[in-house]
Amino acid sequence: MRRIISVLMENEPGALSRVVGLFSQRGYNIESLTVAPTEDATLSRLTLVTIGNDHKIEQVTKNLNKLIDVVKLVDLTEGAHIERELLLVKVRATGAQRDEVKRSVDIFRGQIVDVTSNMYTVQVAGTGEKLDAFLQALGEHTIMEVVRSGVSGIARGEKVLSI
Amino acid sequence: MELLSGGDMLVRALQDEGVDLIFGYPGGSALHIYDAIFRQKEIKHVLVRHEQGATHAADGYTRSTGKTGVVLVTSGPGATNAITGIATAYMDSIPMVVISGQVTSDKIGEDAFQETDMVGCSRPIVKHSFLVKRAEDIPEVVKKAFYIASTGRPGPVVIDVPKDVTNPADRFPYEYPEKLRMRSYTPAGKGHSGQIRKAVALLLSARRPVIYAGGGVVQGNGAELLTALAQRLNYPVTNTLMGLGAYPGSDKRFLGMLGMHGTFEANTAMHHADVILAVGARFDDRVTNTPGKFCPGAKIIHIDVDPASISKTIVADVPIVGTVQSVLGEMLEMLKSSDDEPDQSAIVDWWRQIDDWRERHGIYAAPRYRTDGEMIMPQEVIKAVYDITEGNAFVTSDVGQHQMFAAQYYLFDKPRRWINSGGLGTMGFGLPAALGVKIAHPDSEVVCVTGEGSIQMCIQELSTATQYHLPVKILCLNNQALGMVKQWQEMQYEGRLSNSVYEESLPDFVKLAEAYGHLGMKIERREELHDKLHEAFAIKDRTVFIDVYVDPSEHVYPMQVMPNGSMRDMWLSKTERT
Numbered sequence: 181m182r183r184i185i186s187v188l189m190e191n192e193p194g195a196l197s198r199v200v201g202l203f204s205q206r207g208y209n210i211e212s213l214t215v216a217p218t219e220d221a222t223l224s225r226l227t228l229v230t231i232g233n234d235h236k237i238e239q240v241t242k243n244l245n246k247l248i249d250v251v252k253l254v255d256l257t258e259g260a261h262i263e264r265e266l267l268l269v270k271v272r273a274t275g276a277q278r279d280e281v282k283r284s285v286d287i288f289r290g291q292i293v294d295v296t297s298n299m300y301t302v303q304v305a306g307t308g309e310k311l312d313a314f315l316q317a318l319g320e321h322t323i324m325e326v327v328r329s330g331v332s333g334i335a336r337g338e339k340v341l342s343i
Numbered sequence: 344m345e346l347l348s349g350g351d352m353l354v355r356a357l358q359d360e361g362v363d364l365i366f367g368y369p370g371g372s373a374l375h376i377y378d379a380i381f382r383q384k385e386i387k388h389v390l391v392r393h394e395q396g397a398t399h400a401a402d403g404y405t406r407s408t409g410k411t412g413v414v415l416v417t418s419g420p421g422a423t424n425a426i427t428g429i430a431t432a433y434m435d436s437i438p439m440v441v442i443s444g445q446v447t448s449d450k451i452g453e454d455a456f457q458e459t460d461m462v463g464c465s466r467p468i469v470k471h472s473f474l475v476k477r478a479e480d481i482p483e484v485v486k487k488a489f490y491i492a493s494t495g496r497p498g499p500v501v502i503d504v505p506k507d508v509t510n511p512a513d514r515f516p517y518e519y520p521e522k523l524r525m526r527s528y529t530p531a532g533k534g535h536s537g538q539i540r541k542a543v544a545l546l547l548s549a550r551r552p553v554i555y556a557g558g559g560v561v562q563g564n565g566a567e568l569l570t571a572l573a574q575r576l577n578y579p580v581t582n583t584l585m586g587l588g589a590y591p592g593s594d595k596r597f598l599g600m601l602g603m604h605g606t607f608e609a610n611t612a613m614h615h616a617d618v619i620l621a622v623g624a625r626f627d628d629r630v631t632n633t634p635g636k637f638c639p640g641a642k643i644i645h646i647d648v649d650p651a652s653i654s655k656t657i658v659a660d661v662p663i664v665g666t667v668q669s670v671l672g673e674m675l676e677m678l679k680s681s682d683d684e685p686d687q688s689a690i691v692d693w694w695r696q697i698d699d700w701r702e703r704h705g706i707y708a709a710p711r712y713r714t715d716g717e718m719i720m721p722q723e724v725i726k727a728v729y730d731i732t733e734g735n736a737f738v739t740s741d742v743g744q745h746q747m748f749a750a751q752y753y754l755f756d757k758p759r760r761w762i763n764s765g766g767l768g769t770m771g772f773g774l775p776a777a778l779g780v781k782i783a784h785p786d787s788e789v790v791c792v793t794g795e796g797s798i799q800m801c802i803q804e805l806s807t808a809t810q811y812h813l814p815v816k817i818l819c820l821n822n823q824a825l826g827m828v829k830q831w832q833e834m835q836y837e838g839r840l841s842n843s844v845y846e847e848s849l850p851d852f853v854k855l856a857e858a859y860g861h862l863g864m865k866i867e868r869r870e871e872l873h874d875k876l877h878e879a880f881a882i883k884d885r886t887v888f889i890d891v892y893v894d895p896s897e898h899v900y901p902m903q904v905m906p907n908g909s910m911r912d913m914w915l916s917k918t919e920r921t
């Protein structure tokens with residue numbers, strides 16, 4: 181099963197490499213990983229997506245918790261949550277294509293954030309699935325470059341991950 | 344406030360932490376620290392002959408005392424030489440603080456002379472590590488390092504110190520922190536009382552119970568409580584290789600070691616148990632054999648300080664996270680105030696069954712090795728040493744057949760007496776570890792049981808024994824081969840002895856010992872074994888290298904059948920299988 185694990189950790193050098201090292205060392209896989217400091221500059225928040233059965237995920241979270249730098253973590257997929265990923269894509273857009281691309285962007289509630297005479301740069305946010313669907317809708321021939329931020333997420337309702 | 348340089352701060356912080364002994368080896372990046380050591384008296388530094396030796400010596404010191412060992416090495420090769428010893432400590436959850444010099448901060452990342460990324464190299468084999476950025480941080484880093492190393496599930500911590508941080512020209516106010524607050528680290532304390540109550544009820548309902556205790560009971564100072572619990576219930580106890588001494592080896596309730604070379608009665612009782620109380624043990628693959636076939640009818644209570652060790656390979660029915668001391672203490676209290684008792688007739692039947700297993704194939708009921716041959720059998724050497732030392736020695740070991748014979752035939756009645764690399768299986772551990780033990784226990788007999796293969800991996804430490812006058816006994820069970828490798832090749836590779844024999848290249852260990860200023864003794868004939876051993880052990884003020892030529896064809900039995908065997912599937916001799 182796919183899981184989204186959100187980790188609050190000390191904003192210290194080496195902390196990230198310990199998290200990543202844990203995954204390679206124990207043979208867990210990382211689908212995506214994002215990390216940035218939080219409003220409290222001493223803490224970073226890391227979101228990672230991993231795939232595994234319940235036993236594996238339990239081991240992942242236990243071992244993450246064991247890392248000295250990890251302050252707190254939550255498996256967002258255990259409850260209702262909001263999941264977002266940002267996509268930036270450069271698409272070829274000339275002649276009739278320009279309108280066509282723009283229509284797809286509107287349907288997916290994306291934005292064109294840069295333009296040249298041959299190209300649009302498009303930004304779309306949403307779940308991974310939505311981004312996949314958007315890329316599919318564009319059709320491969322028009323795509324020149326894709327960058328995805330990796331998933332970040334937050335629990336729904338009043339639950340918060342903080343110290 | 345006093346102004347100190349980084350180097351002096353580091354040494355002072357160690358003093359303030361109560362450290363009185365460091366094992367180490369100097370070099371460029373560590374020289375400011377070494378100078379600070381020279382200018383003080385409180386901490387003694389032991390100069391080893393190889394950084395691996397420093398880590399194993401500190402490790403032996405720690406295992407025999409419970410005090411966190413300290414190692415000091417220089418950058419680059421000094422640091423990488425320490426890696427094997429750090430990994431050894433990590434696998435066996437031994438607290439250790441390793442301080443490594445590092446090139447100056449401005450050169451880090453430039454492939455400077457003797458630069459290695461020590462924090463990176465050691466990352467998978469440490470509990471935590473620090474790269475010190477500023478001298479002012481030293482006191483807190485040291486405090487944290489010791490706290491992390493010694494609490495929870497203990498382990499090694501590396502402090503990497505760039506040379507400029509220890510510069511004697513730069514001084515800073517020094518104060519050792521009294522208290523620490525670490526929001527990201529809270530080691531487990533008491534266990535959950537509800538879970539403990541469940542465990543007690545399950546234990547009392549058992550008809551075929553086994554207590555399976557590991558290294559966590561030794562390291563967590565839980566041996567007395569465990570013994571009290573087992574005796575109160577009159578339940579059988581087995582220890583892992585790491586747990587030997589957690590329960591008195593000579594007590595009748597002790598079934599011997601379990602696992603790959605465990606006794607017939609321990610492995611068979613585990614297989615048939617209905618309730619297993621696992622304490623400070625981690626269901627290692629050398630214990631469980633095939634996990635899918637592990638103890639099919641057993642409900643499992645698992646007490647461990649490390650939540651990640653619980654249900655890792657074998658799912659626990661009653662998991663309890665907490666220190667061995669607090670959980671066992673609480674269990675005993677509950678038992679005392681409870682009116683419930685185990686079903687005595689079931690327990691009597693269970694003991695009858697176990698005694699029958701003991702009689703049939705147990706290694707303590709009768710010798711299971713040849714007793715009428717000309718050759719000295721390795722087992723009888725260990726038995727003789729056990730008798731001569733009255734079971735009171737500290738025994739360190741290397742890795743191989745000799746290690747298993749020592750584990751099987753030297754019965755440890757007390758914890759912290761059996762010191763071996765169980766998790767990593769590091770050849771070369773035994774001698775430096777013995778020196779670390781001897782420093783901590785100068786009046787006790789310390790025996791390093793080794794093989795002619797293993798001893799050559801850290802033989803240089805014979806010189807350390809000379810310098811610091813550490814009279815230990817080195818008992819080499821010389822089978823003229825990498826015996827354990829050879830055993831596997833004979834059992835699984837039709838006897839193709841690929842690179843497990845030395846072809847007449849072994850050194851003369853007697854002369855070698857003498858070259859280092861020690862005594863050497865060679866024992867080849869069976870009839871002289873006892874007299875010569877007595878003679879050797881009568882010598883108290885010299886290091887004695889006892890080179891005993893044993894039957895090279897002997898294998899270690901029992902040996903669990905692999906792959907796909909259950910706990911009770913064992914080879915009992917070269918020809919007999921369960």
Ligand SMILES: Cc1ncc(C[n+]2csc(CCOP(=O)(O)OP(=O)(O)O)c2C)c(N)n1
Pocket residue numbers: 741742743744745746768769770771793794795796797798820822824825826827828
């Ligand atoms: C550093 C290291 N290298 C290799 C091994 C693999 N190994 C395990 S036992 C063994 C043979 C040890 O020979 P010896 O010390 O003579 O002991 P014996 O088995 O003969 O008693 C070897 C090579 C190991 N455990 N450690």
Ligand SMILES: [Mg+2]
Pocket residue numbers: 743794795796820821822823824825826
């Ligand atoms: Mg040998």
